[in-house]
Structure formats: structure tokens, C-alpha cells
Amino acid sequence: MKKMISTAVTALTIVTGLFAQEVQTPKWAAETPEQKKERMAWWQEDRFGMFIHWGLYAVPARHEWVQNYEQIAPDVYREKYFNVFNPDLYDPKAWAAQAKAAGMKYVVLTARHHEGFSLWDTQYSDFKAPNTPAKRDLVKPFVEAVRAEGLKVGFYFSLIDWHHPDFTIDRVHPLRNDQAAIAQNSQKDMGRFRQFLKNQLTELLTNYGKIDLLFFDFSYPGENGKGHEDWDSEGLLELVRKLQPGILVNDRLDLPDKPWGWDYVTPEQFMPKAWPERNGVRVPWETCQTFSGSWGYHRDENTWKSPNQLIAMLIEVVSKGGNLLLNVGPTARGNFDDRATERLDAIGQWMKYNSRAIYGCTAAPEKFEKPDNCLLTYNPTTNRLYVHLLQWPFKTLYLPNYRGKVKYAQFLHDGSEIRYTSRSSAEAGGHTTVTAGENDLIVDLPVVKPRIEIPVIELFLE
Numbered sequence: 313m314k315k316m317i318s319t320a321v322t323a324l325t326i327v328t329g330l331f332a333q334e335v336q337t338p339k340w341a342a343e344t345p346e347q348k349k350e351r352m353a354w355w356q357e358d359r360f361g362m363f364i365h366w367g368l369y370a371v372p373a374r375h376e377w378v379q380n381y382e383q384i385a386p387d388v389y390r391e392k393y394f395n396v397f398n399p400d401l402y403d404p405k406a407w408a409a410q411a412k413a414a415g416m417k418y419v420v421l422t423a424r425h426h427e428g429f430s431l432w433d434t435q436y437s438d439f440k441a442p443n444t445p446a447k448r449d450l451v452k453p454f455v456e457a458v459r460a461e462g463l464k465v466g467f468y469f470s471l472i473d474w475h476h477p478d479f480t481i482d483r484v485h486p487l488r489n490d491q492a493a494i495a496q497n498s499q500k501d502m503g504r505f506r507q508f509l510k511n512q513l514t515e516l517l518t519n520y521g522k523i524d525l526l527f528f529d530f531s532y533p534g535e536n537g538k539g540h541e542d543w544d545s546e547g548l549l550e551l552v553r554k555l556q557p558g559i560l561v562n563d564r565l566d567l568p569d570k571p572w573g574w575d576y577v578t579p580e581q582f583m584p585k586a587w588p589e590r591n592g593v594r595v596p597w598e599t600c601q602t603f604s605g606s607w608g609y610h611r612d613e614n615t616w617k618s619p620n621q622l623i624a625m626l627i628e629v630v631s632k633g634g635n636l637l638l639n640v641g642p643t644a645r646g647n648f649d650d651r652a653t654e655r656l657d658a659i660g661q662w663m664k665y666n667s668r669a670i671y672g673c674t675a676a677p678e679k680f681e682k683p684d685n686c687l688l689t690y691n692p693t694t695n696r697l698y699v700h701l702l703q704w705p706f707k708t709l710y711l712p713n714y715r716g717k718v719k720y721a722q723f724l725h726d727g728s729e730i731r732y733t734s735r736s737s738a739e740a741g742g743h744t745t746v747t748a749g750e751n752d753l754i755v756d757l758p759v760v761k762p763r764i765e766i767p768v769i770e771l772f773l774e
């Protein structure tokens with residue numbers, strides 16, 4: 313018995329020891345919950361950002377993974393596309409102005425994607441924009457333009473690099489089926505590659521002023537994959553925090569169990585059913601989405617979402633407490649494709665009148681049930697609830713159990729009063745009198761939908 317107890321105690325000590333080790337926060341990452349809240353405040357308020365995927369892959373224009381999909385060797389890829397990359401229409405001021413007009417508050421640019429091509433004048437690779445016909449650092453004017461519009465600046469930085477000579481061939485590498493290339497793995501030195509990542513990050517986080525957000529991409533641990541040990545994720549994060557103490561960092565470093573290893577989670581290309589949780593607790597989240605099915609410019613991809621779908625997506629994300637990072641893939645000449653511009657304009661038109669239902673908003677308190685065909689967002693500071701009407705009803709909108717909770721109602725787009733009553737069947741007049749549950753509000757709406765893609769009712773709450 314004694315032995316059993318002592319074994320149990322030893323086991324427990326090991327387990328608690330492990331646990332303590334796991335949750336132990338390194339000194340450089342120490343931060344109080346208040347400090348973290350403060351650091352993330354702008355992002356929680358802003359809710360809406362622009363992602364920009366731009367690199368050599370804009371030239372083939374068949375998806376930013378074209379090198380992988382078509383299993384193109386790095387030298388062939390470089391030979392073909394490097395010397396024709398000539399973005400003569402590149403005007404980052406126009407990009408920033410379009411992001412701002414769409415209501416976006418931060419812009420995140422792919423400084424280097426998986427193909428390994430750097431948009432800036434890095435000292436650690438010659439596979440970079442200044443050595444193409446572009447002949448210059450493309451990141452610097454981007455950062456300046458975005459800042460000049462009063463928007464926050466973010467960098468996407470690929471952990472993967474299909475061009476770097478020390479990056480071993482793994483299961484997602486373009487040369488994954490090339491036996492001769494795989495045989496060379498033993499001569500590669502991932503230690504050197506880890507140092508390369510640190511060197512490049514140091515450039516990006518020292519030479520361009522304050523950087524507000526860093527989007528690492530991505531880890532795929534397991535067989536023939538790569539994870540935190542391959543990148544030295546802890547070392548990278550320590551470096552990032554040292555160089556830019558206020559920066560926000562996403563969750564793709566493969567440090568899921570370290571509470572200090574990420575600031576927010578990043579569901580991609582799908583709509584979460586509800587506010588994402590980790591260990592039963594709601595966490596900050598941002599979904600990144602494309603206009604069509606590709607991140608990089610894809611000439612022949614035709615599954616472009618409609619403005620209505622995109623606006624509804626933004627609303628739904630905020631209604632679940634999250635952020636939306638919506639992507640544009642500029643062309644090889646450096647401008648936004650017409651199809652992207654059209655959608656940005658439509659979103660901007662909606663945001664011009666309805667952004668109050670987005671900025672500073674989050675999920676509605678649970679006591680407010682979603683009316684039919686609607687989404688709800690809520691601003692806790694102003695105590696206003698926003699009812700987004702995805703489908704225009706006929707004359708009447710029923711707000712279930714809202715009686716006694718609302719002081720005033722108006723359309724958000726024009727500030728016009730919306731009248732409402734409560735009337736249960738018990739008090740019904742004739743057969744043309746609208747009735748509802750005793751605690752419901754009956755909202756009178758015009759028969760014709762206002763000329764707004766998704767109309768919003770603003771409720772001033774008690």
C-alpha cells in the first residue's frame with residue numbers, strides 16, 4: 313500500500329512538474345492580463361483588415377501555391393519568373409487608399425511567401441525584389457503609404473521557404489517526389505535556415521519603424537513535416553518581442569499549448585460555427601478570407617464571392633467576437649484587379665454608413681436572441697445593439713423577448729426613427745392587427761428595402 317501511495321505521489325509529482333513546466337512563462341514573455349488586453353486593444357476595436365498576397369506567383373497567376381501544385385524546381389521557377397517580375401503599376405498609396413475606403417483599419421503584406429522571394433532589400437538572399445526589373449525595396453513604400461493613411465501595418469512572414477538551400481525537402485515541398493533532391497537532405501543544415509529566419513525577421517522588425525502585427529505561416533508538424541523545433545519558434549518569438557514589444561503575433565508557430573505562444577487564433581477559409589475556444593475559454597480570433605479561391609492573383613479563378621456575401625461575412629465574424637482579414641492578390645503589374653476593386657468599393661459603400669455596427673463591436677449579450685434572418689453585433693461601450701437584416705422582411709420584424717430592453721430604434725444608414733410596439737394576441741384588435749408574444753417587440757418596417765446592401769437597425773438599450 314505504502315509503495316502504491318509513493319508511486320502515485322511520484323507520478324503526480326512528475327505530472328505536476330510537467331504541467332508546471334508547460335505553463336511556465338519565460339521571462340521575456342511575462343505580461344499581466346491587463347497588459348495583454350491593452351496591447352490588443354486597437355485590434356479588438358478595429359475588427360477589419362486587408363491581407364495582401366503579392367510575390368512572384370502573381371506572374372504565373374495560377375495560385376500562390378503554383379510552385380507546389382505543379383512541382384516546379386526552385387531554379388526553374390526562378391529562371392522563369394524572376395526576370396519578368398516588373399510591377400510598373402505598383403502604387404502602394406492607391407492600395408492603402410482603397411483599404412481605407414473599404415473601412416479596413418490594418419494592412420498585412422506578404423513580405424516573403426513560401427516561394428522564398430523577398431519583397432524587401434534583404435541582405436540574406438539575392439532572391440529579392442531589388443534584383444528583378446522592379447529594382448527596389450517594395451516593402452518600404454508600402455509601409456509608408458499605409459501609415460500615411462493612418463492604418464496599422466502588419467507583415468506576413470513565411471516560415472516555409474522553398475528556395476532556401478538549407479530548407480529540407482518535406483511533404484509539402486515542390487520537390488517532395490524528386491528522389492535525387494530528397495537524397496540531398498542530409499547535406500542541408502536547418503540550423504543555418506533557422507538563423508536565416510532570425511536574420512530576415514530582424515531586418516523586417518528594425519528597418520521599417522513600428523510594426524503592429526506579424527502573421528507567421530505555417531507549421532505542419534508530424535511525419536515529414538515541420539514544427540516549432542524546426543523553426544525554433546520560441547527563439548523567433550523572443551526575438552520578435554524584443555524588437556517590437558507591442559506587436560501582435562498569430563498562432564502558427566506551433567506553440568498551441570503555451571499561453572504566451574500566440575495572441576490570437578486564425579481559422580482560414582471557413583466560418584467558425586461559434587466564437588472559437590481553447591480549453592473552454594473564448595479566445596481572440598481572426599479569420600482570413602479570399603475574394604475568390606486563391607490568395608495570390610489568379611487570373612482564371614472564378615469563384616468570386618458577391619459583395620453581399622462579403623459584407624455578411626464581416627458582420628457574422630464580428631457577431632461571433634472576431635476579426636476579418638480580407639485578402640487582395642495584386643497582379644504582376646502591381647495593381648488591384650477590377651474584380652477586387654469592385655468588391656472593395658461595395659464594402660466601402662456599406663461601411664460608410666454602417667461601420668458603427670462593426671468597430672468596437674462584438675457578440676451580443678446572451679439575453680438577446682437573434683431575430684429571424686438576422687445577425688446581431690453589440691457595442692459594449694455605447695450599449696447599442698445592431699440588428700443586421702440579411703433578408704428583408706415584409707413590413708414587420710419580430711424581436712423575441714426584447715420588451716423592456718429597448719429605449720429607441722433607428723436605421724443606422726440614415727438615422728431615421730423606427731417605430732415599434734408590443735401587442736399580444738390577448739390585446740389584438742381585428743384580423744389585420746399584428747400580434748406577437750407578450751414580451752416581443754413588433755418593429756414596423758417600410759415595405760421597400762432601403763437602398764443598402766444589408767440594412768442595420770440600431771437599438772439603444774435600456
Ligand code: GLC
Nearest residue numbers: 365376377529530580600607
Ligand atoms: C496558408 C497558405 C497560404 C496563405 C495562408 C493565408 O497557410 O499556405 O498560401 O498564405 O494560408 O492564411
